Amino acid sequence: xxxxxxxxxxxxxxxxxxxxxxxxxxxxxxxxxxxxxxxxxxxxxxxxxxxxxxxxxxxxxxxxxxxxxxxxxxxxxxxxxxxxxxxxxxxxxxxxxxxxxxxxxxxxxxxxxxxxxxxxxxxxxxxxxxxxxxxxxxxxxxxxxxxxxxxxxxxxxxxxxxxxxxxxxxxxxxxxxxxxxxxxxxxxxxxxxxxxxxxxxxxxxxxxxxxxxxxxxxxxxxxxxxxxxxxxxxxxxxxxxxxxxxxxxxxxxxxxxxxxxxxxxxxxxxxxxxxxxxxxxxxxxxxxxxxxxxxxxxxxxxxxxxxxxxx
Amino acid sequence: xxxxxxxxxxxxxxxxxxxxxxxxxxxxxxxxxxxxxxxxxxxxxxxxxxxxxxxxxxxxxxxxxxxxxxxxxxxxxxxxxxxxxxxxxxxxxxxxxxxxxxxxxxxxxxxxxxxxxxxxxxxxxxxxxxxxxxxxxxxxxxxxxxxxxxxxxxxxxxxxxxxxxxxxxxxxxxxxxxxxxxxxxxxxxxxxxxxxxxxxxxxxxxxxxxxxxxxxxxxxxxxxxxxxxxxxxxxxxxxxxxxxxxxxxxxxxxxxxxxxxxxxxxxxxxxxxxxxxxxxxxxxxxxxxxxxxxxxxx
Numbered sequence: 001x002x003x004x005x006x007x008x009x010x011x012x013x014x015x016x017x018x019x020x021x022x023x024x025x026x027x028x029x030x031x032x033x034x035x036x037x038x039x040x041x042x043x044x045x046x047x048x049x050x051x052x053x054x055x056x057x058x059x060x061x062x063x064x065x066x067x068x069x070x071x072x073x074x075x076x077x078x079x080x081x082x083x084x085x086x087x088x089x090x091x092x093x094x095x096x097x098x099x100x101x102x103x104x105x106x107x108x109x110x111x112x113x114x115x116x117x118x119x120x121x122x123x124x125x126x127x128x129x130x131x132x133x134x135x136x137x138x139x140x141x142x143x144x145x146x147x148x149x150x151x152x153x154x155x156x157x158x159x160x161x162x163x164x165x166x167x168x169x170x171x172x173x174x175x176x177x178x179x180x181x182x183x184x185x186x187x188x189x190x191x192x193x194x195x196x197x198x199x200x201x202x203x204x205x206x207x208x209x210x211x212x213x214x215x216x217x218x219x220x221x222x223x224x225x226x227x228x229x230x231x232x233x234x235x236x237x238x239x240x241x242x243x244x245x246x247x248x249x250x251x252x253x254x255x256x257x258x259x260x261x262x263x264x265x266x267x268x269x270x271x272x273x274x275x276x277x278x279x280x281x282x283x284x285x286x287x288x289x290x291x292x293x294x295x296x297x298x299x300x301x302x303x304x305x306x307x308x309x310x311x
Numbered sequence: 312x313x314x315x316x317x318x319x320x321x322x323x324x325x326x327x328x329x330x331x332x333x334x335x336x337x338x339x340x341x342x343x344x345x346x347x348x349x350x351x352x353x354x355x356x357x358x359x360x361x362x363x364x365x366x367x368x369x370x371x372x373x374x375x376x377x378x379x380x381x382x383x384x385x386x387x388x389x390x391x392x393x394x395x396x397x398x399x400x401x402x403x404x405x406x407x408x409x410x411x412x413x414x415x416x417x418x419x420x421x422x423x424x425x426x427x428x429x430x431x432x433x434x435x436x437x438x439x440x441x442x443x444x445x446x447x448x449x450x451x452x453x454x455x456x457x458x459x460x461x462x463x464x465x466x467x468x469x470x471x472x473x474x475x476x477x478x479x480x481x482x483x484x485x486x487x488x489x490x491x492x493x494x495x496x497x498x499x500x501x502x503x504x505x506x507x508x509x510x511x512x513x514x515x516x517x518x519x520x521x522x523x524x525x526x527x528x529x530x531x532x533x534x535x536x537x538x539x540x541x542x543x544x545x546x547x548x549x550x551x552x553x554x555x556x557x558x559x560x561x562x563x564x565x566x567x568x569x570x571x572x573x574x575x576x577x578x579x580x581x582x583x584x585x586x587x588x589x590x591x592x593x594x595x596x597x598x599x600x601x602x603x604x605x606x607x608x609x
Binding site: 010013014017019020021023024026027028030031033034035036037038039040041042044045054055100103104106107108109112113115116117118119120121122123125126127128129130132133134135136137138140142143144145147148149178181182183186187190209210211242243247250251263266267270271276279280283284286287290291294295298 | 316317320324325327328329332334335336338339341353354356357359360400401402404405408409413414423424426427428429430431432433434435436437438439440443444456457458460461463466491492493517520521522524528540543544547548573576577583587588592595598599602603
């Protein structure tokens, strides 16, 4: 009897919320289409894909696509590149963002502070296609600023930048830092501004120098945020910025050894070489390892601070 | 009273910031100068901060000799406007519902949304689904729908704003006065949530304006639908194709002569950045606030 009443009550409640559900429907439907409907398509990685037969009509291939993929050098190269670039980005971007945030927070020249903040955030808003044009203006072997003006000035012979893979780790790390330092320092800056000024006043009365204040007050107090952001970044270590790795090296084959990541490999397999089976195997590999890493990093973040975890 | 140490810190800090700001802006300045350089000067001396010969030829060519660029600009503005509006409507409606604490099924719906942040099928299944089932290849839908229309981060951002800043008492009072849920949402919740809606709208708008990925993947034959980003992208590809696949140098040069010259390319890139730079002073504060709100999750 009681159960029936409570059931009735729930039903009534659901009905009273009908307009709300209706409002939520378009968004939920979009997520269903964009994020859930593709999931069954993951089986294509286990198929011998034939466009005529479609995903589900194609013959099963078991783990053949994966064995092929991991037999090639590509699997190793793309995994190595993706992880090493991300590690370099995490270390360099974090260090740079913290330094910039600390200086910005202490800078007495307010106009310079405002100007710098505006200037360094702007690159973040530029599309990777246009970033590739900017890089090209510097590095083009015929017309680039570096080859035509900078290197002759230093007495160094011009280099064919788009044909020499060894320079690209530095170029890409630089471009990435250039693009994201303004964005990355925002959260650190907000954290530092949130620190109680009394700590600094007390320290300064006790005769602590600026560097000592930074070392013993600012840095310890931003450690939790640094830890959190780093953990989140490690969770995404299997994903790369497709625009950065595809557009900026201008998809030059000669540079693949140092510019190919999982994302660019999957794309090239899909559209350029029409090698859907191999490409989807790499995609599944990324989805699964990526999922484990995101999940793991989130569980750790949750232990520190529930608010900051994704779930 | 300033100590010597403080003075040194301020001086070093100021110099470092000036260098940083310069490094951030110099590439953009070079791009702008290159677009105002005569093509001959670029061919002779390369892209330079102090061109041998200034010229407006790139812009004249762009606006007078070709309607491709204006068309692509139109496409970019169209998808940015339509995409942002649609995105805001479905995102805020979903987030508003999610902010109702006693909504039956709230836990499941939250999981349904958060899961999309943790796991996704990736490019291949998404591509096969959109082209196979929805046939969006070479249609305007390809620029509007895949991935850009809504994402879980923005839903969560809007949801927490509704939870913390829209007082439940006001909503309840309106309900007692007999206002319907949709009316309450439009008349009360949305006006209060304006700041977060503006922030999300800006994130989404920039993403649409800058997107080249969807056009790149789905617009294979219908180049009429190219946005400015796709047009810029196509130009790089064409040049590579010619330099890599032409039988001889003369053939490559013949092909290259057909493509807008070096200065025109840079002028087009300038046009691609221009709207962002123009609205930048107005959106910057909002943008920074949005990132801080999204906090660690952003």
